[in-house]
Amino acid sequence: MSIHELNRAKLQERLQGLTSRLDAIETGLETNTQREWPANRASRVGDEFLVCVSQEAEDLAAVVGALQRFDSGTYGQCMLCGETISAARLEKAPTATLCKGCAMSVAGTRALGEEMRMDIYEKKADLIARINAAGEDRHEMLPELQSLVSELESHGNTVSANLKYMLAELEDEAREAEMDNFPI
Structure with a gap:
């Protein structure tokens, strides 16, 4: 029996196990109501239950996907580069894509994305601290804050309401400073 045939058998067995477990969970939900749980444990038990069901559903989707790749003849091919996934890797992780x-x-x-995000947040914390310490001349840091907001947005991060408010304040202060320096 080839490694692919062994993996297919393992996946079909895993599919049956996951399906049985999810069926048992569904049956348990139908027979047990929240009233039967002690009130102080209901929230924690509910959260643990959701994590468990979520993981089971993810596993089920991975197994079904692997079996579909068997059926389509693409099992063992990398979904990014198209090269063959090593037998050793497939033996350890039969659902590998x-x-x-x-x-x-x-x-x-x-990891690089997480590192970049941390760098941006460190810049943000440093800039906010400097703006708060700058006093009357803090509007001079407006270009730096605008650049930070653009960087956050370009990496797909949400700009907080506090940061937007600070940006609007500095823009107002910069306009006021410009008006004060405008010759009459």
């Missing part, structure tokens, strides 16, 4: 190289690249990109 990426070869080792692409998986490492994707993980590195995520």
Whole structure:
């Protein structure tokens, strides 16, 4: 029996197990009502339950996806580069969709994204502290704040209402300073 045939058998067994577990959870929900749980535990139990069901559903989707790739003849091919995923990788992770190289690249990109986000937030904290300490001349930091807001938005981060408010304040203060320096 080839590694692919073994993996297919493992995946079909896993599919049956996940389906049975999710069916049991559904049946349990139908027979147990929230009234039967002690009030102080209901929230915690509910949160733990949601995490469990969510993980089970993710596993189920991965297994179904792998079985569909078997049916379409693409099982064992990297979804990014099209190269063959190693047998060792598929033996350890039968639902793998990426070869080792692409998986490492994707993980590195995520880590880089997190590192960039942390750098931006450190800049933001530093700039806000300097603006708050600047006193009357804080409007001179407006271009730096505008640049930070643009950087946040370009990386897909939401600009907080507080930061937008500070930006509007500095814009107003810059206009007022410009008006004060306007010769009459």
